[in-house]
Amino acid sequence: MAKGNLIHRLFALGPIFLLYYLSISEVDTNLEKIFEIFSFNLQIIIIYFWIIKRPNLMSPGHIFVAGLINDVVMGFPLGISSLSYLLVCFVGNYVRNKSVNTTIASDWFTFFIALMFSNLLFFSLINNFTEFNISYSKIGYNTFFTLFMFPIFWLLFNLYQMSFIGNQDA
Amino acid sequence: MSVSRDDFSIAFRSALLQRGGTQKFSIFSLIILAIVIFFLDVYGFNASKIARGIINDVVYRVTYLASAPTRTFPDLQNGISSHFNLRKENEELKQVIEKYKALDLNLEYLTNENRSLKKVLNAENILNVSNIVLAKVIVDRNSPFLKSIILNKGSKHGISKGMPVNQNKYLIGRIVETNYLSSRVLLLNDLNSRIPVSLDIDNTQAILTGSGTSVPKLEYLPENYELDNGVTVFASGKDGIFSAGTPIGETMQDGNVKLFVDPNQLSFATVVLIKQNEEKF
Numbered sequence: 001m002a003k004g005n006l007i008h009r010l011f012a013l014g015p016i017f018l019l020y021y022l023s024i025s026e027v028d029t030n031l032e033k034i035f036e037i038f039s040f041n042l043q044i045i046i047i048y049f050w051i052i053k054r055p056n057l058m059s060p061g062h063i064f065v066a067g068l069i070n071d072v073v074m075g076f077p078l079g080i081s082s083l084s085y086l087l088v089c090f091v092g093n094y095v096r097n098k099s100v101n102t103t104i105a106s107d108w109f110t111f112f113i114a115l116m117f118s119n120l121l122f123f124s125l126i127n128n129f130t131e132f133n134i135s136y137s138k139i140g141y142n143t144f145f146t147l148f149m150f151p152i153f154w155l156l157f158n159l160y161q162m163s164f165i166g167n168q169d170a
Numbered sequence: 171m172s173v174s175r176d177d178f179s180i181a182f183r184s185a186l187l188q189r190g191g192t193q194k195f196s197i198f199s200l201i202i203l204a205i206v207i208f209f210l211d212v213y214g215f216n217a218s219k220i221a222r223g224i225i226n227d228v229v230y231r232v233t234y235l236a237s238a239p240t241r242t243f244p245d246l247q248n249g250i251s252s253h254f255n256l257r258k259e260n261e262e263l264k265q266v267i268e269k270y271k272a273l274d275l276n277l278e279y280l281t282n283e284n285r286s287l288k289k290v291l292n293a294e295n296i297l298n299v300s301n302i303v304l305a306k307v308i309v310d311r312n313s314p315f316l317k318s319i320i321l322n323k324g325s326k327h328g329i330s331k332g333m334p335v336n337q338n339k340y341l342i343g344r345i346v347e348t349n350y351l352s353s354r355v356l357l358l359n360d361l362n363s364r365i366p367v368s369l370d371i372d373n374t375q376a377i378l379t380g381s382g383t384s385v386p387k388l389e390y391l392p393e394n395y396e397l398d399n400g401v402t403v404f405a406s407g408k409d410g411i412f413s414a415g416t417p418i419g420e421t422m423q424d425g426n427v428k429l430f431v432d433p434n435q436l437s438f439a440t441v442v443l444i445k446q447n448e449e450k451f
Contacts, residue, residue, distance in 0.1 A: 024229065025236040030312045036383070039314035064200045068207070072229040073311055075318050075347065075354055078222060079208030086204060090197050093185035098177070129212045133361045134315050135382045142314055 011164035015050045015157070016062050019043060023070040039138070040145040043070065043081075044088050044118060045153045048111050051092030052102065053161060063089050077130055084122040088114045104154050111150050119143050223349040230320050230352045234308040287438060301443040303327050307436050308352065317360035317380065318343075319436055324351045334405075334412045334442045340430040341365075341405055341416045342439060353441075357433045358418065359386050367418060368406040370398070375406060378418065378427060384434070385426040386419075399423050413442065 021027065022043055030039040043066070050058035067082030074081070091114035099106065123139055126132050186198040210218040305327075309320035323329055325348045333345045335355045343363065347354035356363055363380035367388070374395065376388045391397070401421040407414025419429040 021236065024233050027237070028312050030314045059194075060197045060200050061195050064195075064204065067204070068225075069229055072222075072226055073233055073309060074313050075316055077208055078211040078225075079204040079206075082204040083201060083208065086197055086201050090185050090201075093188070093197065094181055097181040097184050125208065129208075131362075132316065135361055138314050138382060 008165070012057055014160065014164070015046055015054075015057055019046050019058075019062070019066045020069070022046075023066045024073060037138075037141040038145055039142050040149045041142060042149075042153070043085065044115060044146060045111075045150055046157075047085055047088050048092050048114055048150075049107075049154060049157045051089050052096055052107055052110075053157070054165065055093070055096065057165075058089075060086060060089055076126070076132075080122060080125055083125070084118045087121055088118045091117060104151055107154060108147075108150055112147055115143060115146060226347075226349040227324070227351045230309055230322075230349075233311075233320075234322075237309070303329060303441045303443060305329075305353075305439055305441055307439060310434075310436060312434070315382075316362075317357040317382065317433060318346070319355050319357065319439075321353050321355060321439060321441065322351070323441065324349045324353045326350050328443050329353050329441050332411050333444060334416070335439050336416065336442065337431045337436060337439050339417065341412060341418045342429075342431050342433065342436065344411060345441065355439065358429060359384055359433050365412065365418075366406045366408040367403050368414075369401050369403045369421065375408070378403065381426075384432070385422065385428055387426045388421065391425075397421055397423070397425055403427050411444075413444070 022029075029042045047058060047063055063085045064082045067080075067085045068078060070076075070081040071078050091110070095102075095110045095114075119139065119142075123134065126134055187196045189196050211222060303323050305321035305323040307319050308322045321329075321335075329345055329348055331345055331348055334341060335343050335345060341358065343355045343357040343360075345353050346356040358365065358378065358380055359382065360380040361382045363378075363386065365378045367376050367378045368374060369376065369388075374392060375390075377390045378386050379389045380386045388397070388403070399420075399422060403418045403421060405412035405414060405416040405418060407416075417430060419427040422428055
């Protein structure tokens, strides 16, 4: 019983572990080598999905720290990714508070809003407070592919949730 | 109408301020903290710079360790699906050969590393040059927005901002951030990279501008200039940072430059410890 409980807890830590690992390791979702314009932001997808589905597994404190780590590794000013992730977290929380039952389509639509807010804040801060030049076309492609990839990861994470954590929604 | 407005404000406040069983901080307090950290970092107060340097050094080392599996087994990501199938069919056999396979991969990795180091040592003739620091690339995270790498040498080894970075005598970028034990190199293909270059027998001057792709482009060429294919591009040294004559790449017909060193395949680099001249380009 205790062993089963431990395994269940380990599986429950999976999303937060993945978020940290993506932030700190060299593993990335910039697949420009495969297709010139193909890159997406998996961290935002992870945060949004788990905030909507199981907020107890994805606390804002972890999201904040993962954002800081991501900034250090990527070379962005500290706090900018945290802000962007927390905004996604906020929209997710709001949507969860306002909705009773969600479907993949409704999650996809609300994810679009969260993604827009998050990217708008991120690139506005980069543009106005730093000296980085960032290609607007790359931002567009990244946003598009992040949105495009959301249903695929929604299904994968949903499968993970039902298989290893339990299918009880928040 | 007023009920729906109440619903909105309740949901809004709850999303910002609520704390669950495992949540020690509300989103609102973390957003405020993130904003404070952001502005402290952007406006570069001394204490925040020191703190950032320490955090960078620690995180880069952890990143290097966390990325060890992907470095040691570069084909793991590509072959993961086939490995699953093979495991089912050859589980017993795999157990027997697993340790030999690991040894082989380890040997191959060490051989490649040794070969790269020898190449760098031969090319840079490091024994005779005292103003060069050989550094290992510890983080090479491929970002769609910023093209940079992290080296395992920092201000402790004399590296400072602006110093040129080479590999096999070819220019690959310059130092843009230094910590005590690590430094960040902005690669030539980054959108923020601008380097004065010269090319062809007339010593034509231009600016090599990163485009975010693997091939930077030549800008500010003379009017009506006809670009030939395969002309070697050198650093002109007019910025007072890069040594004049350091080879960079070859021109392509479309005005882009094919770099001599693939920016995605860097494992070692040499930092030239030169001080920036007062006169700037």
